[in-house]
Structure formats: structure tokens, C-alpha cells
Amino acid sequence: MTERLYYADSFLTDFDAVVTDIQELSRSSGQSLWRVALDRSAFYPTSGGQPYDTGNLIATARSGAELTADVIGVEEDQQGEVWHHTAKPLAAGTQVRGVVDAARRLDHMQQHSGQHLLSAAFIQICGARTVSFHLGDIASTIDVTADRLTDATLDAVEELANRIIAEDRPVTVSVVPRAHAETLLAAGELRKLPPREGDLRIVEIADFDRNACGGTHVRSAGQIGGLYLRGLEKVHQGQRVEFVCGLRAMRAARRDFRRLTQAAGQLSVGLEELPQAIQRIQADAKQAAKHTLRLTNELAQYHAAELVAQTPVQAGQRWVRLQLTAASQTDTAYAKLLASKVTAQAEKTIALIGWQPTAADDPATIVLARSRDLTIDCGTLLRETVSTHGGRGGGSKDMAQGSVPAEKLETVLQTLTDACQKSVSAE
Numbered sequence: 351m352t353e354r355l356y357y358a359d360s361f362l363t364d365f366d367a368v369v370t371d372i373q374e375l376s377r378s379s380g381q382s383l384w385r386v387a388l389d390r391s392a393f394y395p396t397s398g399g400q401p402y403d404t405g406n407l408i409a410t411a412r413s414g415a416e417l418t419a420d421v422i423g424v425e426e427d428q429q430g431e432v433w434h435h436t437a438k439p440l441a442a443g444t445q446v447r448g449v450v451d452a453a454r455r456l457d458h459m460q461q462h463s464g465q466h467l468l469s470a471a472f473i474q475i476c477g478a479r480t481v482s483f484h485l486g487d488i489a490s491t492i493d494v495t496a497d498r499l500t501d502a503t504l505d506a507v508e509e510l511a512n513r514i515i516a517e518d519r520p521v522t523v524s525v526v527p528r529a530h531a532e533t534l535l536a537a538g539e540l541r542k543l544p545p546r547e548g549d550l551r552i553v554e555i556a557d558f559d560r561n562a563c564g565g566t567h568v569r570s571a572g573q574i575g576g577l578y579l580r581g582l583e584k585v586h587q588g589q590r591v592e593f594v595c596g597l598r599a600m601r602a603a604r605r606d607f608r609r610l611t612q613a614a615g616q617l618s619v620g621l622e623e624l625p626q627a628i629q630r631i632q633a634d635a636k637q638a639a640k641h642t643l644r645l646t647n648e649l650a651q652y653h654a655a656e657l658v659a660q661t662p663v664q665a666g667q668r669w670v671r672l673q674l675t676a677a678s679q680t681d682t683a684y685a686k687l688l689a690s691k692v693t694a695q696a697e698k699t700i701a702l703i704g705w706q707p708t709a710a711d712d713p714a715t716i717v718l719a720r721s722r723d724l725t726i727d728c729g730t731l732l733r734e735t736v737s738t739h740g741g742r743g744g745g746s747k748d749m750a751q752g753s754v755p756a757e758k759l760e761t762v763l764q765t766l767t768d769a770c771q772k773s774v775s776a777e
């Protein structure tokens with residue numbers, strides 16, 4: 351079983367070890383991926399929400415030549431053995447020097463220790479318990495049992511956590527028998543106890559939080575470097591709170607500030623006025639949309655009147671045929687609106703409107719409508735015609751809409767005209 355060096359010293363990133371086992375994990379295009387076990391290791395395997403460490407295993411040949419195998423993943427198995435993933439094989443018995451990526455480890459320790467702090471702060475401020483933790487590449491999250499969290503609660507939690515950081519309280523680790531840990535839990539002096547048997551590792555932030563945990567932690571709260579709450583989302587089991595610690599907090603705050611500054615600049619207002627400025631724009635946009643709707647309706651009314659005036663009744667029918675295009679700033683909704691206006695304004699009238707899209711891949715639209723004094727079934731006629739040309743559509747007896755491949759629009763309009771004329775003359 352691997353001796354886990356990080357249990358005793360989370361800041362140890364350089365160590366000597368001997369390879370005890372090697373197994374091939376996978377092979378693709380002639381390249382193998384191996385997993386290597388060591389007698390002792392400072393590499394942290396993914397567990398408890400904290401991701402694995404990366405780094406190198408360096409072996410020295412008798413000739414003095416060095417072989418460096420990059421550690422690209424670390425996992426633990428059911429038996430508790432730690433496995434280091436590498437693309438280069440290292441035979442059992444090989445002496446190696448292990449070097450852990452210290453910056454990545456420190457970042458993980460800051461986020462993970464910050465999580466202990468944050469979970470304790472949530473309990474203290476509002477009694478919300480942490481039910482899960484995820485340490486992500488950009489931000490971390492905890493899920494807490496709370497129906498809702500107000501800004502005031504979040505402010506208080508964030509402030510408390512940062513006060514403990516500023517006080518630089520010691521973070522210590524002790525190993526206690528399970529029975530003792532259970533006594534602590536019963537007395538409310540331990541936040542959480544995993545179901546694991548045997549001795550337990552208790553991590554304590556002085557006079558603030560005590561928790562059973564096998565992860566890597568900073569030595570004192572000050573090393574967390576600051577905690578910034580960034581997001582809140584309702585989830586099944588409560589609220590998901592996004593947070594960042596240390597350098598991540600600074601970078602996130604800087605990014606957020608840049609984005610806000612950019613947005614405020616685009617609206618030519620100060621940062622403070624940004625929410626009101628957005629509210630104003632939303633209100634204006636709503637007003638403009640209403641206005642456009644009214645104008646479009648009026649336009650369609652005049653347009654329809656003009657079309658009716660230009661198209662006389664011949665042999666008992668008025669045929670308003672028209673092709674609109676996306677290029678003329680119309681859309682399918684306008685085509686439908688126009689067809690309904692035309693057939694509402696005039697008697698013995700059939701409106702057949704085609705609409706051609708700008709992009710060749712988009713389908714063309716066809717609208718067929720008739721005045722109430724005719725009896726042809728627009729829905730059936732349109733559906734039958736477009737479906738034989740690879741399109742689809744349908745509607746009611748007096749108004750129908752469908753789509754066909756753009757290159758077939760002309761053909762379909764002609765076929766539909768013929769079908770309608772046949773149907774009308776049969777009335």
C-alpha cells in the first residue's frame with residue numbers, strides 16, 4: 351500500500367520513492383498508457399471533490415541519463431493503492447524522484463481549504479449544511495441545504511470567511527480513533543464524519559471548524575488568500591454556491607470588473623448606473639417592439655388594400671399572387687399577416703404568397719388564404735401539394751402555411767394555383 355506523504359505534509363512536492371507495480375491501462379495507435387504504483391507518494395489522487403496532482407517521475411539510469419515520465423493523472427483504487435498515470439513505463443524496483451506541480455497543488459489546497467471555511471461559515475450564519483463539493487478548473491461549487499439565500503446572507507457568509515482568513519488562524523491535522531470522532535460528532539464539535547472505519551484524520555481551523563477529511567490543506571487560513579462568492583443557482587437539493595479562493599479570486603474579480611466596465615462603457619454610463627441603464631434599454635426595446643407591431647399591422651393593411659385595388663375580379667375570382675423575399679425586410683409572419691388582410695378586405699379572393707429566404711439552405715414559405723365567401727379547403731390543398739414536393743405544412747380551410755425547399759418555390763406556387771383553380775371551378 352502506498353504511504354501517502356501528503357497526509358503528514360501537504361507542502362511536500364519533491365520526494366524519493368521506489369516503483370512497486372506497473373500495469374498497462376490502455377493502448378491506442380501503438381501508444382500505451384501506464385499506471386505506476388510507488389512505495390510512497392506525495393501525489394494526491396482524485397477524491398473528495400479535489401482533483402489529482404500532476405508532475406513528473408524521474409528515474410536515473412546507471413549511465414547517469416535521466417528518464418522523465420510526466421504524471422498526467424492520479425487515482426486510488428478500492429484497496430487504497432495510489433496509481434500514477436504516465437505515457438512512459440517504469441519497471442518495478444526502479445528508484446524515482448517524484449516532483450509534484452506545486453502551483454497546481456497550492457491552488458487546489460486554497461480552493462479545498464476554502465471550502466471547509468465556507469461550509470462552516472454557512473452553518474454559522476444560516477444553518478445551511480453542505481451536501482456536495484466540486485472543485486472545477488475555473489470555479490468551485492458547494493451545494494447547501496437552503497431554499498433561498500438572500501444577498502444579505504451571502505454577504506455575511508463571505509465576510510465571516512474572509513475575517514477568519516485575515517486572522518490567519520492555524521489549520522491543523524490530527525489523527526483520532528473513530529470512537530473519539532463519533533463522540534466529537536455527537537457533541538456537535540465535528541461538522542462531518544465519513545462512513546469509513548479505522549482512524550480518522552481531523553482537520554481543524556482553530557476555534558472555527560473541525561471536519562474529518564483526507565485531503566490536502568493549507569497550514570493557516572491566511573494561505574487561502576481570500577474567498578469570493580460569485581454565483582448562486584437553485585438545484586434539486588438546495589442552492590449551488592460558486593466560489594473562488596486565492597489567486598483565482600483575484601483573477602475572477604479582475605475579469606468580472608473588466609466585463610462590467612466594458613458593458614458600462616458601451617452604454618456610456620458609470621458602473622453604478624449599469625443596472626438602471628439596462629432597465630431603461632429593456633423598457634425602450636419593449637416599447638419599440640410594440641410600436642413596430644402596430645406599424646407592421648398598418649403597413650400590411652395598406653399593402654393589402656393596394657394589392658386588392660390592383661387585382662380585379664376575373665371570372666368570379668380575385669387572385670392575389672405575390673412573392674416576397676427576406677431581402678425586402680419581410681419575414682414569414684408578414685407573409686401570413688398580408689394574406690389574412692387581403693382575404694379579409696375583399697370578396698371572392700384567393701391570396702397565394704411565396705416567401706424566399708436569403709440563405710439557400712433555408713426553406714421557402716408558402717401561405718394560401720381565401721375569403722370567407724369561397725369554400726375551397728386551403729389546408730388540404732396546401733398540404734397535398736407541398737408534401738409531393740418534399741415540403742410540409744397545413745392549416746385550416748381558410749388559411750394554410752407550409753414550407754418547401756427554396757429551389758422548388760416557383761414550381762410549387764404554380765402547381766398550387768392550378769389545384770386551387772380546379773377546386774374553385776368545381777364549387
Ligand SMILES: [Zn+2]
Nearest residue numbers: 553563564565
Ligand atoms: Zn479537507
